[in-house]
Amino acid sequence: MEDAKDLSMEVLMLALQKIESYQYSGKGSLYGWLRRITINLAVNHIKRPRIMMLPLDPWAKDVIEDPSAEEVETIPKEQLLSWISELPPMKRAVFNLFHIDGYSHRQISELLDISEKSSSSILAKAKKDLKAKIRQYNKDRDK
Numbered sequence: 001m002e003d004a005k006d007l008s009m010e011v012l013m014l015a016l017q018k019i020e021s022y023q024y025s026g027k028g029s030l031y032g033w034l035r036r037i038t039i040n041l042a043v044n045h046i047k048r049p050r051i052m053m054l055p056l057d058p059w060a061k062d063v064i065e066d067p068s069a070e071e072v073e074t075i076p077k078e079q080l081l082s083w084i085s086e087l088p089p090m091k092r093a094v095f096n097l098f099h100i101d102g103y104s105h106r107q108i109s110e111l112l113d114i115s116e117k118s119s120s121s122i123l124a125k126a127k128k129d130l131k132a133k134i135r136q137y138n139k140d141r142d143k
Contacts, residue, residue: 011038039101043111046093071138083133091126098123
């Protein structure tokens with residue numbers, strides 16, 4: 001969690017440095033401006049230690065079934081957020097950009113300097129990791 005504090009401080013410092021570039025354009029514009037700074041900084045942090053990407057098997061299947069809506073709803077929100085935060089940086093970034101921020105794979109590929117197929121594959125792997133955690137959580141809870 002120390003990384004989040006560092007990133008928050010970096011966002012604040014950069015926002016203060018670039019405050020002249022902010023232009024009010026209605027309610028929510030400050031939020032959008034700060035969000036854009038935050039996303040750009042997070043993406044830059046992910047890009048720094050360039051992760052070596054291995055060729056992906058196009059025939060690989062996700063063998064873990066999707067959890068039902070009922071299974072997911074029984075898990076506390078804090079637990080789901082904790083699992084997401086535990087994902088490796090690239091998986092977490094792609095998952096958050098796609099599911100939380102609403103970016104397309106094309107936009108993610110441009111932000112992270114990866115191919116669209118890599119973005120899609122990384123998202124599938126992140127979901128697979130989360131599905132496994134959900135299954136294990138429900139299995140442990142039912143014991």
